[in-house]
Amino acid sequence: MEPGNMDFDTNGWMWDGVYYYPHLFGGIMLTAALLGLSTSFFGGISVTNLPYFLPDLGMFHKKKSGKKHVRVYMDGCFDLMHYGHANALRQAKALGDELVVGVVSDEEIIANKGPPVLSMEERLVLVSGLKWVDEVIDNAPYAITEEFMNRLFNEHKIDYIIHGDDPCLLPDGTDAYALAKKAGRYKQIKRTEGVSSTDIVGRILASAKDMKVYEGHEGSSLHGEPHNLNSIQGEESCANGGHISHFLPTSRRIVQFSNGGKGPGPNSRVVYIDGAFDLFHAGHVEILKSARKLGDFLLVGIHSDQIVSEQRGTHHPIMHLHERSLSVLACRYVDEVIIGAPWEVTRDMITTFNISLVVHGTVAESNHFWNGKADPYEVPKSLGMFQMLESPKNITTTLVAQRIMANHEIYEKRNAKKEASERKYYEERKYVSGD
Ligand SMILES: *[C@@H]1O[C@H](CO)[C@@H](O)[C@H](O)[C@H]1NC(C)=O
Numbered sequence: 001m002e003p004g005n006m007d008f009d010t011n012g013w014m015w016d017g018v019y020y021y022p023h024l025f026g027g028i029m030l031t032a033a034l035l036g037l038s039t040s041f042f043g044g045i046s047v048t049n050l051p052y053f054l055p056d057l058g059m060f061h062k063k064k065s066g067k068k069h070v071r072v073y074m075d076g077c078f079d080l081m082h083y084g085h086a087n088a089l090r091q092a093k094a095l096g097d098e099l100v101v102g103v104v105s106d107e108e109i110i111a112n113k114g115p116p117v118l119s120m121e122e123r124l125v126l127v128s129g130l131k132w133v134d135e136v137i138d139n140a141p142y143a144i145t146e147e148f149m150n151r152l153f154n155e156h157k158i159d160y161i162i163h164g165d166d167p168c169l170l171p172d173g174t175d176a177y178a179l180a181k182k183a184g185r186y187k188q189i190k191r192t193e194g195v196s197s198t199d200i201v202g203r204i205l206a207s208a209k210d211m212k213v214y215e216g217h218e219g220s221s222l223h224g225e226p227h228n229l230n231s232i233q234g235e236e237s238c239a240n241g242g243h244i245s246h247f248l249p250t251s252r253r254i255v256q257f258s259n260g261g262k263g264p265g266p267n268s269r270v271v272y273i274d275g276a277f278d279l280f281h282a283g284h285v286e287i288l289k290s291a292r293k294l295g296d297f298l299l300v301g302i303h304s305d306q307i308v309s310e311q312r313g314t315h316h317p318i319m320h321l322h323e324r325s326l327s328v329l330a331c332r333y334v335d336e337v338i339i340g341a342p343w344e345v346t347r348d349m350i351t352t353f354n355i356s357l358v359v360h361g362t363v364a365e366s367n368h369f370w371n372g373k374a375d376p377y378e379v380p381k382s383l384g385m386f387q388m389l390e391s392p393k394n395i396t397t398t399l400v401a402q403r404i405m406a407n408h409e410i411y412e413k414r415n416a417k418k419e420a421s422e423r424k425y426y427e428e429r430k431y432v433s434g435d
């Protein structure tokens with residue numbers, strides 16, 4: 001398999017802006033995200049200048065003092081980042097103490113596989129938001145050169161380079177990881193089954209195709225309308241446009257993504273935010289980060305597929321409930337999720353979870369799609385515990401889908417090729433142990 005053929009294209013690194021600096025703090029290893037301190041990175045997009053102490057402290061316990069930290073490196077394009085990427089990075093992290101992730105540059109992606117859907121900056125926000133990621137290197141090259149590998153070993157103090165168990169060949173047919181293997185600095189993880197960016201792009205293209213039927217009713221809006229609600233209820237996933245999902249949501253995967261069963265501590269201030277969180281994007285990461293700062297424990301309500309369909313139309317959500325839940329759970333600012341949250345925030349919910357504050361972003365699709373339903377925040381508003389939260393980013397799920405539609409010819413062509421190779425993979429694959 002040549003690089004770029006598989007969805008999880010790992011190769012590359014380098015970046016000079018944002019780092020997660022580990023600090024020793026009260027005997028516990030904390031990781032402060034000094035995102036805002038790097039002006040070169042977010043290019044003027046406002047992020048706070050305060051180091052933010054991350055909620056998932058348990059994951060960063062220092063190993064026995066005196067023992068060197070094992071630093072592992074994994075790279076990828078992370079375009080349309082999904083829980084498959086997150087799971088790969090979770091596994092990579094488990095092979096060391098600190099995980100450094102290389103995010104391939106826009107230019108390299110364009111040269112090797114065509115235009116990315118998400119920009120470098122958006123992809124960095126997504127990767128940095130994952131709870132298993134300690135440092136990020138931006139503008140990574142697509143293929144690992146010897147020079148770059150040495151830079152990883154010498155400058156970034158990397159001990160091992162990690163890659164999935166799918167073979168990764170360079171255009172000349174050689175193994176992209178041969179050098180690292182020869183140096184004894186290579187480790188392998190199991191490929192995450194059941195999801196790929198190709199699959200997600202396919203769902204978006206298929207749903208957009210179906211939606212053309214409705215264009216006469218509402219111009220060329222991508223949102224769709226809740227036509228024929230009754231006909232879609234009960235269908236497992238209405239938005240997949242005939243795509244068969246290989247994803248099997250197991251309880252073990254949910255446990256792996258969770259914060260070790262920790263609930264809010266005594267006297268914690270619980271903040272609640274809800275939404276569809278479909279096609280998890282940089283805007284989601286930023287609003288979750290803002291929400292988490294308002295309390296000590298962030299509880300995220302993920303609306304059921306049926307609620308999202310009612311609000312956004314029969315072709316939504318693109319990702320079904322369990323997929324959306326894993327993406328949100330993988331975010332470092334999230335403490336807990338409700339898988340299938342109700343539309344309305346009730347008094348009972350507020351009591352059950354001891355919610356102190358309910359927030360909602362100023363940029364959110366649902367702001368336009370209440371479709372005559374009752375205000376979901378009526379109760380928290382009446383209790384004086386509701387707050388609109390300025391969304392740090394303008395990006396929405398619709399915008400991501402629109403970018404794909406705007407370039408649909410390129411993506412359709414690319415996808416046809418990749419879908420064939422992924423089908424073949426699923427037909428021929430055998431059991432591999434590991435998780
Ligand atoms: C409920 O939340 C408040 C903060 O909003 C906190 O002071 C209180 O201790 C919490 N209750 C319990 C039982 O944890």
Ligand SMILES: *[C@@H]1O[C@H](CO)[C@@H](O)[C@H](O)[C@H]1NC(C)=O
Nearest residue numbers: 045046363391392393394395
């Ligand atoms: C969001 O969009 C509005 C209007 O299109 C613009 O004025 C604003 O600067 C944008 N905000 C961000 C953070 O990009």
